[in-house]
Amino acid sequence: MTPPEYAAKVLTKFQPLLDRTPPRKLFLKDKNIFYIGGDLKFASKTTRDKMDFVRKKGGTVVPVYDPSIVTHIVTDTTPIPTLKALALKSLTEIPDHIPTVLWSWITSGNRGKLEFEWMHAAFSSRIDADSSKRSSKGKEAQFPRQVAGTVSGGVTNSSVIDDDHHPQTPSSSLHPSSAAPPFSSAANPPQRTRHASQQCNGPEGDPLAEYYALAAADQESAESNDSSDGEMPMDEVVKQSRRGFTCDQRNTDNGHCLNQGIIDKLQELMELHKEKLSDHDRWRVFSYSKTIRALRNHPVQIKSYEQARAIKGVGDKTARKIEEIIQTGELRRIDWEKTPDVESIKNFKGIYDVGPHTAYQWYNAGCRTLDDVKARKGGITLTPTQKIGVEYYDDINSRMPRSEAEQIFNKIKPIALEIDPMLFIEIMGSFRRGKADCGDIDILITRPTHDGKTHAGVIRSLLTELHVRQIITEDLATPDNFDGLEATYRGLCRLDFRSRRRRIDILAVPYESRGAALLYYTGDDIFNRAIRYKAGSMGYSLNQRGLFTAVARDPNDRRKKLTKGYVIASETEEEIFKILNVPWQEPHERVRAV
Structure with missing residues (x-):
C-alpha cells in the first residue's frame, strides 16, 4: 500500500473515537496536511502511525497534493524526495501560504498549543511561509471514498514519535480527532512512484567516515552496480582531498575496544534503521555509523554524557543514548524500533x-x-x-568457517587447472582479507595470453564439471556470454553431501585487468570507496577494470562520463597503489567497515 492509498484509507478511521474527543485536544482541526515520510512506494509503519496521529488530533490527511486544499506540508525527508512526492520541480513552486514543516511542529501541539510554523521550518528557503497568508479558507477537502489497493491484516496503532522518533504517548491513550470531512467520488490518486566486531579497527580520526557511513547505508545499490567508480561531487572531492583519505593509512588492530558495549547497542539500533525505506532512516544509519567509527577509534572508555558529547560528530541525542547504555546496559530505543514490520522485512531480505x-x-x-x-x-x-x-x-544466511571456504576452493582449483593448467585462479573477498568466517566464496579466474590463448569458454567447462561432481548444486545467475573474457556466475555449492549449501561467485576477467579486479573484489567495501574517491580527486577513475585517466565528465553531474579515457594501470594492485600514492597494504590491512 502506497502512502497516498493509506492516506485515503485513514480518513475513514477512528470515527467512534472522534465523536468522543474533547475539542481542546483536537489541535489539528481545520488543518489539511500532506505528509511525506520519504517512503514513496510503500507506506511504512512509521508513516502509517503518523497519519493516524494526524487524524486522531483533528487533522485531515490529504492523499494527493493539491495547493487549493492543503494547508500544511509535513515532511520527514530532504528536498529531493519531498519534491518527488509533491510532483514539483522546485520548492519555489509551493505557495507562500503553505508552510513546509517538520514532524516536530505536529508534536508541539501535545503541549496544548501548536508552536509557530517558522520554528519548525523544514527548509530554510521557506521559513517565511505562513498559513495565515491564505486569502480565504480555500476548498473544503474532498477525497475519494476508496483508493485502489488493500492492506492485508490490521494496522497496529503503536507509539507516536517526534522528530527524533522518541516515544510521545502510547497509542492506547491517544485521542481521536474530529469527524471526517465529506467525501465525493473521484478518481483513484496516482501512486508515487552484521553485528560489530569485537575489536576496534581503523586509523584514528578517519577523515572519510561520513562517506563510509553513507556507503554502508547504500550497500545494496552499490552491490548491484559493479561498474561504479564511486565518483563523488566536486565540492566533496576538494574537501576530502584536503583532509586526506582513510585508504592512505594502514588498518591497525589493537585487539581490544574500550567502548565495545556501547558500539554493540548502537550497531543493533542502526541495523533496525537499515531495514526501513525512508530517507529519514537512511540518514540515521549515516549518523550512527559516524558515531560507531568515532567510538571505535576513541582511546578512552566513555563513562558519561559529557565525555560522549565531547567526541566530534556525536550530537546531543546520540550522547544521551550512550549515557543510557552506560548507566543501564540497555537502550530502550531498540525496543521501540523493533516493530513487527521491521522484523518481517529483515527476514524477507535474507x-x-x-x-x-x-x-x-x-x-x-x-x-x-x-x-x-x-x-x-x-x-x-x-x-x-x-x-x-x-x-x-x-x-x-549462515557464515561458513574459513577452513570450509578453503576446502571448497581447494576442490575447485585443481578441477579448473585440469581444464587449462595456465589459468590464474585466486580466492578473494573476506577470505583474502583474513576473516575467520565468510559469507560466501569469491573466485577470480583469468589466464596469461603470451601464448596467444585466452580463458574464453573456461567458465562453461568448469561449471559443467562442478555440476557433475555435485560441488555446485544450484544456479542463481549465469553469464550472458559463456565465451566472453568477462563473465560472472553466482550459485550455491557445498563441500560434501552432509554440508550446508554455500554462496559462490566465480568471476572471469581479462588478464590485463587482474590487478584491478583483485583490488575491487577483495574489499572491503569502505576501503574500495575511499580509494576510488581519492582516484577521482586526482583526476582519475578507478573501477574493477583498471585505473583510467583522461576521463571527461559532465560538469553538471560528475557521475556521467562523456569519454571513457584510457587505462594507465590494471595488471597489479601494487601499480595502482603507487600511482595513487597509497602506501601498499596487504589485504588484511584494508579492513575499514564498522
Whole structure:
C-alpha cells in the first residue's frame, strides 16, 4: 500500500473515537496536511502511525497534493524526495501560504498549543511561509471514498514519535480527532512512484567516515552496480582531498575496544534503521555509523554524557543514548524500533534476490513470516532464484568457517587447472582479507595470453564439471556470454553431501585487468570507496577494470562520463597503489567497515 492509498484509507478511521474527543485536544482541526515520510512506494509503519496521529488530533490527511486544499506540508525527508512526492520541480513552486514543516511542529501541539510554523521550518528557503497568508479558507477537502489497493491484516496503532522518533504517548491513550470531512467520488490518486566486531579497527580520526557511513547505508545499490567508480561531487572531492583519505593509512588492530558495549547497542539500533525505506532512516544509519567509527577509534572508555558529547560528530541525542547504555546496559530505543514490520522485512531480505521494495510488497500483501512466503500468502509470486533462496534460507544466511571456504576452493582449483593448467585462479573477498568466517566464496579466474590463448569458454567447462561432481548444486545467475573474457556466475555449492549449501561467485576477467579486479573484489567495501574517491580527486577513475585517466565528465553531474579515457594501470594492485600514492597494504590491512 502506497502512502497516498493509506492516506485515503485513514480518513475513514477512528470515527467512534472522534465523536468522543474533547475539542481542546483536537489541535489539528481545520488543518489539511500532506505528509511525506520519504517512503514513496510503500507506506511504512512509521508513516502509517503518523497519519493516524494526524487524524486522531483533528487533522485531515490529504492523499494527493493539491495547493487549493492543503494547508500544511509535513515532511520527514530532504528536498529531493519531498519534491518527488509533491510532483514539483522546485520548492519555489509551493505557495507562500503553505508552510513546509517538520514532524516536530505536529508534536508541539501535545503541549496544548501548536508552536509557530517558522520554528519548525523544514527548509530554510521557506521559513517565511505562513498559513495565515491564505486569502480565504480555500476548498473544503474532498477525497475519494476508496483508493485502489488493500492492506492485508490490521494496522497496529503503536507509539507516536517526534522528530527524533522518541516515544510521545502510547497509542492506547491517544485521542481521536474530529469527524471526517465529506467525501465525493473521484478518481483513484496516482501512486508515487552484521553485528560489530569485537575489536576496534581503523586509523584514528578517519577523515572519510561520513562517506563510509553513507556507503554502508547504500550497500545494496552499490552491490548491484559493479561498474561504479564511486565518483563523488566536486565540492566533496576538494574537501576530502584536503583532509586526506582513510585508504592512505594502514588498518591497525589493537585487539581490544574500550567502548565495545556501547558500539554493540548502537550497531543493533542502526541495523533496525537499515531495514526501513525512508530517507529519514537512511540518514540515521549515516549518523550512527559516524558515531560507531568515532567510538571505535576513541582511546578512552566513555563513562558519561559529557565525555560522549565531547567526541566530534556525536550530537546531543546520540550522547544521551550512550549515557543510557552506560548507566543501564540497555537502550530502550531498540525496543521501540523493533516493530513487527521491521522484523518481517529483515527476514524477507535474507531471501536471495529479495531487496527492500520486494520485501515491503510482500509485507503489504499480508506476509509476516517465511511460512507465509512459502504459502504465497496474498497472492505473491516468487522468481526461480527466490524459490531457491527460500528453500536454502538457513544455509545462505549462515557464515561458513574459513577452513570450509578453503576446502571448497581447494576442490575447485585443481578441477579448473585440469581444464587449462595456465589459468590464474585466486580466492578473494573476506577470505583474502583474513576473516575467520565468510559469507560466501569469491573466485577470480583469468589466464596469461603470451601464448596467444585466452580463458574464453573456461567458465562453461568448469561449471559443467562442478555440476557433475555435485560441488555446485544450484544456479542463481549465469553469464550472458559463456565465451566472453568477462563473465560472472553466482550459485550455491557445498563441500560434501552432509554440508550446508554455500554462496559462490566465480568471476572471469581479462588478464590485463587482474590487478584491478583483485583490488575491487577483495574489499572491503569502505576501503574500495575511499580509494576510488581519492582516484577521482586526482583526476582519475578507478573501477574493477583498471585505473583510467583522461576521463571527461559532465560538469553538471560528475557521475556521467562523456569519454571513457584510457587505462594507465590494471595488471597489479601494487601499480595502482603507487600511482595513487597509497602506501601498499596487504589485504588484511584494508579492513575499514564498522
